[in-house]
Amino acid sequence: MKQHQNIKNPFDFAQGKQISKFLKFMFFLFLSAFLILNIFFSQIISPLYYKFVNNNRNSAISFLQKIKVLPEYQKILEMNNDIYGPTVKAEIFAQENGKKDLINNLEQQLIISPKSRDILYSLYQLYLTEGDKNQANDYLKRAKEVDPTVGL
Numbered sequence: 001m002k003q004h005q006n007i008k009n010p011f012d013f014a015q016g017k018q019i020s021k022f023l024k025f026m027f028f029l030f031l032s033a034f035l036i037l038n039i040f041f042s043q044i045i046s047p048l049y050y051k052f053v054n055n056n057r058n059s060a061i062s063f064l065q066k067i068k069v070l071p072e073y074q075k076i077l078e079m080n081n082d083i084y085g086p087t088v089k090a091e092i093f094a095q096e097n098g099k100k101d102l103i104n105n106l107e108q109q110l111i112i113s114p115k116s117r118d119i120l121y122s123l124y125q126l127y128l129t130e131g132d133k134n135q136a137n138d139y140l141k142r143a144k145e146v147d148p149t150v151g152l
Contacts, residue, residue: 060083061092064077064092103126103127106122106123116146117147120139120140120143120146120150124139124140124151
């Protein structure tokens with residue numbers, strides 16, 4: 001009979017209780033982490049949500065500027081046009097239109113003085129922020145031809 005004492009009894013549930021305690025501990029740990037993160041992020045999001053829900057025009061415009069590339073943008077824009085009026089779209093694109101107007105003005109000034117280092121470098125920076133790297137690099141190259149210390 002002593003020979004059989006070393007063989008584990010398949011019906012011994014004591015080992016399973018240890019695994020069960022470990023799983024309970026891990027579940028409690030993950031649940032606690034989830035709740036803490038949920039509370040943390042709810043405190044960050046709530047001020048913006050509060051402004052948006054309470055029809056704060058500036059927060060709605062800021063929100064719409066950030067979601068312009070999403071497919072739902074047009075639907076949300078129409079909803080905000082109903083709330084705030086048709087000038088919302090103009091305000092959303094005001095910053096972009098301002099950059100385009102500035103680029104046009106600088107290019108007109110460049111016609112008058114084609115060797116202006118400051119105008120060339122400004123156009124480089126504007127095109128770079130617009131994402132047109134080829135055009136930006138062209139203006140940087142032209143600015144460096146005028147003044148090799150540009151951009152250092």
